[in-house]
Amino acid sequence: EPEVTQTPSHQVTQMGQEVILRCVPISNHLYFYWYRQILGQKVEFLVSFYNNEISEKSEIFDDQFSVERPDGSNFTLKIRSTKLEDSAMYFCASSGRAYEQYFGPGTRLTVT
Amino acid sequence: GQQVMQIPQYQHVQEGEDFTTYCNSSTTLSNIQWYKQRPGGHPVFLIQLVKSGEVKKQKRLTFQFGEAKKNSSLHITATQTTDVGTYFCAGKLGFGNEKLTFGTGTRLTIIP
Numbered sequence: 001e002p003e004v005t006q007t008p009s010h011q012v013t014q015m016g017q018e019v020i021l022r023c024v025p026i027s028n029h030l031y032f033y034w035y036r037q038i039l040g041q042k043v044e045f046l047v048s049f050y051n052n053e054i055s056e057k058s059e060i061f062d063d064q065f066s067v068e069r070p071d072g073s074n075f076t077l078k079i080r081s082t083k084l085e086d087s088a089m090y091f092c093a094s095s096g097r098a099y100e101q102y103f104g105p106g107t108r109l110t111v112t
Numbered sequence: 113g114q115q116v117m118q119i120p121q122y123q124h125v126q127e128g129e130d131f132t133t134y135c136n137s138s139t140t141l142s143n144i145q146w147y148k149q150r151p152g153g154h155p156v157f158l159i160q161l162v163k164s165g166e167v168k169k170q171k172r173l174t175f176q177f178g179e180a181k182k183n184s185s186l187h188i189t190a191t192q193t194t195d196v197g198t199y200f201c202a203g204k205l206g207f208g209n210e211k212l213t214f215g216t217g218t219r220l221t222i223i224p
Contacts, residue, residue: 033211043155043200043214056211091154099204100145100157101212 002026004104006092012110013082021077021107023092032075033093033101034067036060043091049075082111114139116203118215126223131191133218135184135201143204144177144184145212150197155214158186193222 005024013019025032034046047057049067066078075094079086089108093101115138125131135144143162147155159168161177161184168175174187184201198219202212 035212035214042216043202043212045211045213048211058211099143099208100160102157103147103154106154 004092004094004102006090006104006107008107009105010108010110012112015084015111016081019079019082019109021079021090021092021109023075023077023104024073025075025092025094026096026102027073029094029096029102031055031095032069033095034077035091035093035103036088037091037106038088046077046090079109082109084111087111114203114205114213116201116213116215118199118201118218120218121216122219122221124221124223125191127193128190131188131195131220133186133199133201133220135186135203135215137182137203137213139205140181141203142181142206144181145202145204146175146184146186147200147202147214148197149200149217153197155200188220191220191222193224196220196222 007022011019032049035043037043045058047061047067048055064080068076087110089106091106092104095101118135143160145160146158148158149155159175164181165179166177172189176185186199188195198217200217201215204210
């Protein structure tokens with residue numbers, strides 16, 4: 001069964017550093033998303049991406065965040081200057097026509 | 113902004129007992145989805161409800177969408193240890209591939 005993959009599984013970085021989280025969505029999906037989940041809390045929407053552009057973003061997704069689809073398979077989330085409060089699990093998701101979203105296993109980001 | 117609340121936050125049940133989680137949105141939804149997240153895992157799609165008053169069943173799980181399309185419930189009959197996890201409802205305002213607004217989740221633990 002096709003699945004969304006994410007790398008790395010765990011990223012530790014120092015405050016102020018840039019990080020890039022990578023995702024490979026399901027191959028025939030057209031809609032891509034990033035969500036985050038602070039430990040023990042609900043899943044929060046960050047951004048959605050379709051047809052090579054952002055279709056929607058939340059208040060969390062400020063100028064420090066950017067997304068890119070550099071080739072036909074990868075979908076990346078970049079945080080330019082990480083803050084302590086960016087520590088969370090970051091989930092990539094993709095969907096096709098049926099609208100249910102398939103989530104990757106997540107990248108745990110720890111900012112020290 | 114849109115808020116989706118779930119109650120209870122936690123539920124501990126004896127194996128074999130029933131379990132219900134309730135989801136309430138501050139705004140009318142076009143559809144609602146339910147996801148299950150095992151401890152340490154990622155959200156996994158369970159079902160989508162679209163019509164007012166809709167009821168769907170998956171084996172021991174019964175999902176309901178309220179008449180006003182602002183609330184939903186998930187009922188599990190005769191819980192098993194494999195049902196352990198956090199159950200999230202997630203609402204959508206449109207009918208396309210818009211973002212999901214996740215509820216606060218109900219964490220289910222089973223006492224064997």
